[in-house]
Amino acid sequence: MTACVFCDIVAGIAPARIVYSDDDIVGFLDIRPVTRGHTLLVPRVHSSGLADLDPAHGGALIRAGQRVATAMRSGPLSADGVNLALNDGRAAFQTVFHTHLHVVPRHDGDKVSFVKGLVVRRDRDPDTTADELRTWIAATTSAEQDPDTA
Template identity: 75%
Template sequence: MSSCIFCAVVAGTAPGRIVYSDDDVVGFLDIRPVTRGHTLLVPRIHSAGLDDLDPAVGAALFAAGHRVASALKAGPMAADGVNLALNDGRAAFQTVFHTHLHVVPRHEGDKLSFAKGLVVRRDPNPDETADLVRASLEAAG
């Protein structure tokens, strides 16, 4: 889909800090992160939402989410937990209509900084964060 920003990131025609890639899914840092390391996982094949998402691609999307979440907890990001979220439809706060899974690292006692992140949504050093996420994935194998 030519007007989809996530399709453009997948195609390499729009910028994105890519941290994960396999045959079905591409992962990149959210440009408005709630927490440091907030990663978006998108299917390579466009689907606007769950209604037109091939179930096999959805399974691959969640498998990638599991892998990234595990790596964020075990690797240099040292997350204590992870939120996985998929917003499906405008009423569910979906703003980019290409199915995507949010992988949001969490740390013990981060409720105040998490709430602040929902408002501020910026990472002061996204290149360093992308390196940390990649290192976490490499360490996880």
Template identity: 55%
Template structure:
């Protein structure tokens, strides 16, 4: 099941992959998602899980599709662990927005197999944040949740 590209999706490489109009090494697909090898992998086996429907980011994705993307990501992580690639860990990463390093503006979940000494270090040394500041941030998020209901 593929959808025709909407005007917003014109030129979207992931929409083209979903529609089989662009080449990709697909490892899984169903009516909602397609999982394929990242063309610029962080490590060997790096997968992307994308919804068939064009959505730029989290705000544009409905709950059911989002749940299926995450569920498929879980399935892909399990498959990577059981594969002959013999990864020793998995990172699941979402880049939502340019400030978060999103480069293809079609929602996608990275499933990155990790190997001892693979050299990729997404973590940094962050200082501990004061509890009063954490509480203030928590309240701002709670307020947004309450406003959405």
């Protein structure tokens, strides 16, 4: 194992529930989700934070965030909104020092359950959640590439 668990996930040597993958980015469910479907997106190329993140990889990270957010809103999670968060540095609560974007589905009126999720941080059925997200991300990506199938 390398010193970076996210690099190990990207390399396929550490377990993760992958929900998104392209040439630049890998997305997987957070092991301690704030809400069901909470996904982490990481560049395939290691950077520890914003200071050493290649701007092209940053752009790819945001594009992937848009795709995952679209799937969260239009798919079975039926999110009413999505939080995108990138914690940069220990003082900003970054705990894994590989740049990553949190994509957190939100629902109208979920303030109490959202706060509870910050404490409890678990998904009762992460395999189903991962399957649902993978399916909807693939569907929305296909529709973007071939508008005639939408």
